[in-house]
Amino acid sequence: MEECWRWYGPEFDRITLPEIAQTGATGIVHALHEIPYGEIWTREAIAARKAQIERAGFRWSVVESLPIHERIKRDDGDLSGLFANYRQSMANLAAEGVTTICYNFMPVLDWTRTDLQAPVARGGSCLRFEAYRMAAFEIHMLGREGAEDDYSPEVCARAKTWFEASGEAERNALLHAIMSGLPGAFDRYDIAGLKAQLALYDGIGREEIRRNYKRFLEEVIPAAEELGMRLCVHPDDPPRNILGLPRVVSNAEDIAWILQAVESLANGLTLCTGSLGANPVNDLPAIAERFAPRIHFAHLRNVKKDPDGSFEEAAHLAGDTDMIAVVKVLIAEEARRKAEGRADAAIPMRPDHGHELLADVGRGTFPGYPLIGRMRGLAELRGVVMAVSHG
Structure with a gap:
């Protein structure tokens, strides 16, 4: 497997490429976050960033992500220009040799957490989704x-208690945490702004989102095939409806529908063991095995779930998902691809959402993306890959 590292670029990331080199990673997962959603990524901008990455000794392995404009998710107006821009950005990436694109189809928000620094046993902190705090936000802050x-009656009762005891600082911190899953986005919403965004989705349910998603795939997958590119959807995080918005990439049934919507190797999956792992019905090794031929990228992380729907980021080998079983499936799939003589047999993977540990504390990196915590995760995953590869 190709060991990769997500880097947000010189404008946004406090972690430098020379520091990342010391982790042992060889591939960079990156996006041009400075470009607004829906605009073209020029070949010049792509080439300049690729050159910067290569000068530091890395390969730009995966784009994460080339964002999909909200109007496409809503089927709002004439979308021909947005689709054309997306295809042109794909063509410009392919011309520079960057051919794997991770993307998501989550409406309004990306990953969602209620706590950015939940304490971890023996020190450090992690990202956490607390069901009653999310309920407090939706019911009492957002109305x-x-x-x-x-939510269950018990969660709603806890939400009411928390809200009545909270002050402005606690409520602002909760809003900040929920908005923090948009590291490259230009929009950050206050309560009024978020209400306005949600209102744009009035009357849009699961079937409408699926219809709009299928149209997106029909517009871009043929171009991806011609360009020799691989698109791979990232699952919903968390894998449940949020803010009344339908999430349509949350389980094996959803994944099967997406991959069948446009039958093509270019229409693939980012296997995120953390996102899918937060849904109790998901069997991650079984999902990996079922969809292995269409997995083009892997986020290997772990979560620990609570019965009320809460969960938190666990150490990479310590959560509810059997990471060793998942890695076995991915190594077997790589072997199958090598036997076919494929040049793209290696599956890029990266550690994800590490704990904030030691010198990470106070550095101000993106939530979930510290240096030492992810390096620990990468080291653990490297050991699993090496052991599995050697039988």
Whole structure:
């Protein structure tokens, strides 16, 4: 497997490429976060960033992500220009030799957490999704109609207690945490702004989102085939409806629908063991085996789940997912691809959402993306890959 590292670029990331080199990673996962959603990534901008990455001794292995404009997710107006821009950005990436694109189809928000620094046993902190705090946000801060129906009575009761005891600082911190899953986005919403965004999705349910998603695939996958590119969807995080918005990449049934919507090797999956692992119904080794031929990228991380729907980022080998079983499936798939003589047999993977440990504390890196915590995860995963590879 190709060991990769997500880097947000010189404008946004406090971690430098020389530091990343010391982790042992050889591939960089990156996006041009400075370019607004829907605009073309020029070949010149791509070439300049690729050259910077290569000068530091890396390969730009995966784009994460080439964002999909919200209007496409809503089927809002004439989308021909947005689709054309997306295809042109793909063509410009392919011309520079960057051919794997991870993307997601989550409406409005990306990954969602309620706590950015939840304490971890023996020190350090992690990202956490606390069901009652999310319920407090939806029911009492946002005032979303029908939000109570998405949570158990016990969670709603805890939400009410928390909200009544909280002050402005605690509520602002919760809003900040929920907005922090958008590291490259230009939009950060206050309560009024978020309400306005959600209103744009009024009347758009699961079937409408699926229809709009299928149209996106039909617009871009033929171009990806011609360019020799691989697109791979990232699962919903968390894998459940959020803020009343439908999530349609949350389980094996969803993945099967997506991969069948446009039958093509170019229409693939980012196997995120953390995102899918937060759904109790998901069997990660079974999902990996079922969809192995269409897995073009892997996020290997782990979560520990609670019965009420809460979960937190665990150490990479310490959560609810059997990481060794997942890696065995991916190594077997790589062997199958090598036997076919494929040049793209190696599956790029990266550690994801590490704990904030030691000198990470106070450095101000993106939540979930510290240096030492991810290096620990990469080292653990490297050991698993080496052991599995040697039988």
